Amino acid sequence: MRPSGRRPDQLRPIALETGVNKHAEGSCLARFGDTHVLCTASVDERVPPWLRGGGKGWVTAEYGMLPRSTHTRTDREAARGRQTGRTQEIQRLIGRSLRAVTDLAALGEIQIKVDCDVLQADGGTRTAAITGGYVALTLALRRLQALGMIATVPLTGQVAAISCGLVDGIPVLDLDYAEDSGAQADANFVMTEAGGIVEIQGTAETAPFAEPQFLALLALAQQGIADLCRTQAAALAAAPAHTP
């Protein structure tokens, strides 16, 4: 029995609420149980310097945690004057994941910046950020289309993410903090709605693990990602035509 009472292959309650920020071109509050991540997508008409004049666009992401999103308060990165290695690693992952389903040439010389800010953390913040970030990005692209700045929404698929891990030797889906801190191994999977693998990051925490164990985690992830993609699609279908 898992601490939360879930079955090994059961996601936490997932909610993807759109239209949560009146300024952003696209926004989504992603809730994976008690993990709450506010995702906004902002349009910037300047691409990074190395892309200027090439006709291609860019999608990038930034990630942050509010100081008291964590169990005990964490120092504010802005006050310490630098982002931790963990923050940079996560925001690079979010950016790569979103670019993997974006046709940057079709976007044209526009940059979308997706900010993922953790309001409350209970494990799996990066997977909620990618899953909600995709929704915010899609809404911002629809907005650009509505404004006539792009002809079609330049996405080649959906992308979502989930964590899996070995807890007491059992492969389980969507770890919360209580499980994450005691897992033997832990992997994050970023995949498309078609089952394509975008990113895999697996780490042994207590001892090296074997290929069959890894494949069991992958199978759980495939199922969880399919569920998340259905939730994304429903949230996007329900969003008003011109958000925000």
Add this chain to the structure above:
Amino acid sequence: MRPSGRRPDQLRPIALETGVNKHAEGSCLARFGDTHVLCTASVDERVPPWLRGGGKGWVTAEYGMLPRSTHTRTDREAARGRQTGRTQEIQRLIGRSLRAVTDLAALGEIQIKVDCDVLQADGGTRTAAITGGYVALTLALRRLQALGMIATVPLTGQVAAISCGLVDGIPVLDLDYAEDSGAQADANFVMTEAGGIVEIQGTAETAPFAEPQFLALLALAQQGIADLCRTQAAALAAAPAHTP
């Protein structure tokens, strides 16, 4: 007529929602119209170095804006590696305001850190932060009392804040962004429920103003603060005994 349709002496709709963060000892989401500030109060059993061993406590505050809380996206302070002067000025103001109603000797060697993070900005973020920060602080102190760490809640009064300004020559209460950006003068008032002045910051934006104009702003503020203090009291009365 004000852009929002309000009377000159009318506050925006105010909401102070408690219990919005499951980790923090006290929390409050303060909404002044479209300005939304998430306030959490965290207990730290270490006071700053200069107070150690003196038996007195401390209350401090930090302030931040999410990158897309603003109309167009603002660079993330953690990424730029330093907090702006504006951020530091505001967080110093919040801290002073909360300490003005706290009996630090009665608190004992405990520090409360109040984080005020702007989720969405539409003018008046510092006043919402002080008003909501007071609620979060009170809840954290009640929590300490419930745990037996302090005998009574060491507050000497309530504190709230509001802005007033001269817009088209008319003194108005609780400026939103549309008014703020065109005001001739703009002042922030921090006051207690008993009408005591804690902090006044008034600035001429387009031309120096005269004493009678300033006194008109002060009068508006006194009335607005009284309303805010009633809303604080109601939110605190409704909060469950042991929050969170």
Add this chain to the structure above:
Amino acid sequence: MRPSGRRPDQLRPIALETGVNKHAEGSCLARFGDTHVLCTASVDERVPPWLRGGGKGWVTAEYGMLPRSTHTRTDREAARGRQTGRTQEIQRLIGRSLRAVTDLAALGEIQIKVDCDVLQADGGTRTAAITGGYVALTLALRRLQALGMIATVPLTGQVAAISCGLVDGIPVLDLDYAEDSGAQADANFVMTEAGGIVEIQGTAETAPFAEPQFLALLALAQQGIADLCRTQAAALAAAPAHTP
């Protein structure tokens, strides 16, 4: 009786010495008793990026304290790698105060940078900086006029600043360090020679204060500012035509 032997409404001995730096377009050493602030105004033909091409000028200020300007030595901000919140707050105040009397459109696309460096501190450094900064700014503008770069000196008035406070319940003018550290309330006033209010910053130090007390401080300030404006006028009248 005040520690310095002054009456409650008495300024410290004030001296505004011009022409104290051979390189600067305008300079003034402002002495308010033992508080000595060296103010220089430097002309920069580039305005900040957000003003370029708009035909308007800018006035900005920077503030610093020499490490041993204070009673015990303070760490050097350049060595610590960041300016404190207090420094940023003060330099933003000085800049706003000087811009309040400058006609930026008449200045044209020119920037004046006013540096206020505290050589010795005994309370009231920000008020000495504003009062002396105005003199340095005026001299730099006269210099630009003498060079034919501007037709007239684009100032709409004089600006000066003074602190007042409640000490042992008595409203007093121009606090020195001994008074400042024990005051119940403390306010800085920035005003024009015509009595227009440019900026008010009042803070309760020990307990909230009441409106009549605040009005008593304002009355003291009005009188003190009038004196300071006379001293400014005299210093400027005595300055050689082409300084430096």
Add this chain to the structure above:
Amino acid sequence: MRPSGRRPDQLRPIALETGVNKHAEGSCLARFGDTHVLCTASVDERVPPWLRGGGKGWVTAEYGMLPRSTHTRTDREAARGRQTGRTQEIQRLIGRSLRAVTDLAALGEIQIKVDCDVLQADGGTRTAAITGGYVALTLALRRLQALGMIATVPLTGQVAAISCGLVDGIPVLDLDYAEDSGAQADANFVMTEAGGIVEIQGTAETAPFAEPQFLALLALAQQGIADLCRTQAAALAAAPAHTP
């Protein structure tokens, strides 16, 4: 045919040279073809603060690239004042990989810092760093054993790393820079000599990839890691008893 003329399952020429630094407790220059990484292991008798007094040791890593290790010169991180996200991500990976085979309790309160500095880069610097870092770490531990500071070398296995990728649709082993920059997918595998998985990081570069493709990369990695572990063992067997 690969740009280097290698077969798909062929490593570059691998050399692990020990004793290359006269000061370090352990050192190894790892060459994977034209990728050269200098690894040193330094003993520090202080563990990080959060471990003090717990009787356990720590292994950590730092990574850097010389400015002209790259094809065109890269700015020096020390001059820019911060390490990039990529640098932090890599050094965290190296540290986790080495800790995965170290019995930290058996090490006792000692810290080993492994520095991996890239002298020349041609793809795969992080895999060379882990593979050479393991050799340097082992030598430093032997040194501690020779000094009587630990009873046995507290390693639970060997660890090495290799990259694999899909290039023109073909799974290939140990990508050099020419291949890496054009790969469709790219994965780094960190494994033990017994085939245990320590870390997997796979990324789709141009389009999502499928599970069978990923399994082909994993199979290549298992074979490459086995070869690298034999080379490590030979280098360690040939190292003089007391290095350095």
Add this chain to the structure above:
Amino acid sequence: MRPSGRRPDQLRPIALETGVNKHAEGSCLARFGDTHVLCTASVDERVPPWLRGGGKGWVTAEYGMLPRSTHTRTDREAARGRQTGRTQEIQRLIGRSLRAVTDLAALGEIQIKVDCDVLQADGGTRTAAITGGYVALTLALRRLQALGMIATVPLTGQVAAISCGLVDGIPVLDLDYAEDSGAQADANFVMTEAGGIVEIQGTAETAPFAEPQFLALLALAQQGIADLCRTQAAALAAAPAHTP
């Protein structure tokens, strides 16, 4: 003929004014012509960490230039967030020079921090800083002696500094900015009143120079240092017994 009308072996007018800061244990405003450096010596009862418990003291120096001390305004180091290489080089030189005549064992576990801040620059700021820094240091040591904290003033000699250079092929003493910027070679000499060499820094600016030229500069320096030491002695003799 030199731009200033001086003979090749003639110093600028030198003034060493003591007692210029009411807080510092020792202070001296050093004027070498239009170069003005404010030197303060501050006593700190904590020595740096690496000296604690060893019974020895330390003398260190910091150097800074006010933004408009220079011909055109220089950015403030505190605002840029780092000290330049030039600043660090100069403050290390000042510290070494003052330690060369201090008996650190006789000082005991006390640190003296000498701050040298350039109010106005016209060449030779580091030599004025060393020459005036010695006076401030001596006064601070006398103060410690007067307080009974040390038995004798622990100085082994006087130290002063001067620059020399080759200008239009002629060796000249004490370069001002006009000469410095066009010199073929330029050297700073730090020496004792007994002619002992403490530090020599010579640099070819346009072309390498020869040994005889260097010896001519050294001879000029010896004479100039002797003069400076007499001026130091006179300033110290005239200083009131208990400064400040």
Add this chain to the structure above:
Amino acid sequence: MRPSGRRPDQLRPIALETGVNKHAEGSCLARFGDTHVLCTASVDERVPPWLRGGGKGWVTAEYGMLPRSTHTRTDREAARGRQTGRTQEIQRLIGRSLRAVTDLAALGEIQIKVDCDVLQADGGTRTAAITGGYVALTLALRRLQALGMIATVPLTGQVAAISCGLVDGIPVLDLDYAEDSGAQADANFVMTEAGGIVEIQGTAETAPFAEPQFLALLALAQQGIADLCRTQAAALAAAPAHTP
């Protein structure tokens, strides 16, 4: 007898190995005994901003030490977020020394960046850096000539550097770490093959020294530099025509 068994006027074994980096336009591994410095020269077609459009080129240098180049490990400057004063002082010296023999007008608007990274330190790293940096610079300039970007190699001479010091009262050449840490005085000389002085930096470590002692050090340096210039010439003569 010196710790290394050398005569007072004897250099350590010197080796200047070229072509040690496949990417750099010029490279040299300079070994002065156990001091090993990797020097690379990189061509950058952009000159610094202040030179743009003036037709002149620039040569600059950066210096770094690998963390375990030193006897005990030194913190990595990139991790600490700033370069030490020592690092900046050394890299400024290397840059000045190389520019002293470069005809910047003949180079044209091209910048050469010379990176000197210490792989292993045993005293005299800055002198090895200058001596090896000259070789790397020359090779990069030859490369530009071979590519037709410059007509001739724009060097006006050779430049090399050596340290001398007073150890137990005896003037000795090319100090290693054991000697350096106990020297009474220590000087670095940068000179041309024709005996021209480019830079002299002499420092008294324990007590001021006298002119004759300084002249003895200079004489030793002249002889050592002549040897180093012969070794440079031989290394350059042996380098293949088109390196790399």
